[in-house]
Amino acid sequence: MVKIIYVEDNGQTHVVDVPRGASLMEGARDNGIPGIEADCGGACSCATCHAFVDPSWVDRLPAKQPMEADMLDFAHEADPIRSRLTCQIKANEGLEGLILHIPERQA
């Protein structure tokens, strides 16, 4: 399990143990974290699993693939540096303690 910290727009914080290999979207969805809608179920085709990576973590995540970067154009108020699609990042030991800020609303 990998501890991931999801912070809602209102500041409510959820510390969740996400199974290694599961996506950060699945970690949110399967634990009832509000604000990650994931309409496409993780197929990188909806942008409703958008979250802002905490600045302290931006450089520690795997780089975006072109498909994720393209899809982020459809995310609400996406930030070129901090925005990621949580369905495209898998939990692993290196992400222990990762902080994700959930946007006010999705697309």
Ligand code: FES
């Ligand atoms: Fe649809 Fe991530 S769940 S793009």
